[in-house]
Amino acid sequence: METDRRSLFKTLAVAATLTVIPTTAQARERRIAPTDAVGLLYDTTRCIGCKACVVACKEANGLTADVDGYGGGLYDAPESLNEYTKTVIQLYRDDSAGEYSFVKKQCMHCVDPACVGACMLGALNKGAFGVVGYDSSKCVGCRYCEVACPFNVPTFQWSKRSSKIVKCELCRHRLVEGKEPACSEVCPRGAVRFGRYDDLLADARARLAAEPDRYVQRIYGERELGGTQVLYVSHVPFENLGFRFDDEQSVPHTQQTVQHGVYQGFVAPLALYGILGAVMFRNRRARKTDEETQ
Amino acid sequence: MQRHHPVRTIHDSLKASGVSRRDFVTFCGKLMVAAPFGLSITSFLSPEAVAQEVGKARKPSVIWLHMQDCTGCTETLLRTSQPDLASLLFDVISLDYHETVMAASGKDAELALHDAMTANDGKYVLVVEGSIPTKDNGAYLKIAGRNGIDMLTEVAARSAAVIAMGSCASWGGIPSSNVNPTGATGVDSIVKNKPVVNLPGCPPNPYVLLATILEYASTGKPPKLDAKGRPLFAYDRTIHEHCPRRAHFDAGRFAAQFGDDGHRSGWCLYKLGCKGPITHAPCSTRHFNEVVDAWPIGIGHPCVGCTEKETAFTIPIHTTASITRPTPPDQYPTIVTEREGISPLATATAGLVGGALIGAGVMFARSAGSQSSEE
Secondary structure: OOOOHHHHHHHHHHHHHHHHHHHHHOOOOOOOOOOOOOOEEEEEEOOOOOOOOHHHHHHHHHOOOOOOOOOOOOOOOOOOOOOOOOEEEEEEEEEOOOEEEEEEEOOOOOOOOOHHOOOOOEEEEEOOOHOOOEOOHHHHOHHHHHHOOOOOOEEOOOOOOOOOOEEOOOOOHOOOOOOOOOOHHOOOOOEEEEEEEHHHHHHHHHHHHHHOOOOOOEEEEHHHHHHHHHHEEEOOOHHHOOOOOOOOHHHHHHHHHHEEEEEHHHHHHHHHHHHHHHHHHHHHHHHHHHHHHO | OOOOOOOOEEHHHHHHHHOHHHHHHHHHHHHHHHOOOOOOOOOOOOOHHHHHHHHEEOEEEEEEEEOOOOOOOHHHOOOOHHHHHHHHHHHHHHEEEEOOOOOOOOHHHHHHHHHHHHHOOOOOOOEEEEEEEEEEHOOEEEEOEEEEEHHHHHHOOOEEEEEEHHHHHHHHOOOOOOOOOOOOOOOHHOOOOOOOOEEOOOOHHHHHHHHHHHHHHHHHHOEOOOOOOOHHHHHHOEEHHOOHHHHHHHHOOOOOOOOHHHHHOOOOOOOHHOOOOEEEOOOOOOOOOOOOOOOOOHOOOOOOOOOOOOOOOOOOOOOOOOOOOOOOOOOEEEEEOOOOOOHHHHHHHHHHHHHHHHHHHHEEEEEHHHHHOOO
């Protein structure tokens, strides 16, 4: 059967209609931590800044020292999480307020992670125990995860030719051996506690309840950005520790809302291509008229 | 007629010479300090238990050979701060031949060596001090008409175990430093058919030697060694790892020159050339002469790395060592990391490249435009 112009347009119109019908955007449901989820509970009131976790992490993960920072090559002195560093202890200090606190940074192991949402090939994925893992065999090095992460966790290995993404994977190679992450294992003060997510949450609540004057009455990571499997309790406001986000929606939720909003009812694409089509049609007619007059 | 040493345990020997049990237990306590772990003889909970175990061992016969040396290693063994300990030492081990401490000379001395080897054939421990000259057929060292290589080969062949005492015996030490005129080398490059325990140091800690000998006497086996033949119980970690001045290193407090305020305050000697970070030795935890702080860093001098072939007598004393295993400083990054701005040079370069590209684009568009208008 020959396809004439008219029948082609008919087919396209039917196809467009069919496409429009099922694309009513569903609001993305709030995700909850998997049942086997594990995580860390960090307590600023217990941390003494000894950096045993930083050293143990480097050993457990075979990471090289970051000698580019302070001390001119003498020290392993990362300023923040970077391609050599999966966890770091930072210091908040405000002498005018007489306030100081250490804070341990590492992957937050979000319940609904932005990096997983951004990764187009599933190199970053939410695996066993709810750990946000990285599979270098699927990674193309686009670094979308690095940009997407609200906590600046995944880092691209700029110093290497064959680069990977470096991020805390909650020592998942140790978890499968029945061990806990290196950082929590070595902590001499119990400032980093490893455990089942539910237990950690209960523990955090109990600590806030037991000493209401000591703690800021908030568990960072309980609701923030869709919830994280690494939880923080603190004696100083979380903004001072660098936790800038209060939004309870996860990043992928926002991202999906925007993307689905654009395609809502397929109106925007139809309008766009309609306008483009109209412009083309007009130009063609204009040219035809030109040719005829010449 | 051959003189046979009666087979005696250390206990018997101590009893015979009237050494009090208390002195021996004190000695064993010092052994435990010298070898806190890694040896079976010191793996007991109390010095009494160590004394019990070590006392049961057959008193080891030791033959000590001098090669190209300064006798410093012998001195370290003899210079205990408590005179009792030095004499006790000779009741615990039987030093059957030692050129420095024996009275005999000439033919009598040679006979003493022969007797010592015959009496404990295949059972004695050979300790070598000093490097062995190999150049010009070993002509640079001769005793009783024989060169070092021959002496060492013969005595080592009939020994039960060979210990290279000091850096010279371990790899050549000072005599082997560039240009090495005598072709000085260590024991393990001459003695190939026997495991050699290296105890480098200039001098090494005498208790490390005693612990090694007594471990051998008790168990019949040498202690566990690292890749360079050094016993792990003493050489498993660097000076830096246990340095009493480590806190100053971590805090970035360095003595800049001898006698300055930092030096007087006991700050870290790294910038004066301390080789602590690259030197595996027990000095920082086991000081000399039973005197606290009697070791180089303790008295304010940087470590020269005397136990490391690649460092000692090779890297100048005041050249700083490269840190191979950096650890965190006593300092913290702030919450928000200040990133360095883009340098003016980079900005200028980017501007030049960008300008050139835009220029080229404009020229291309112009020429393309004129071409099409010509058509």
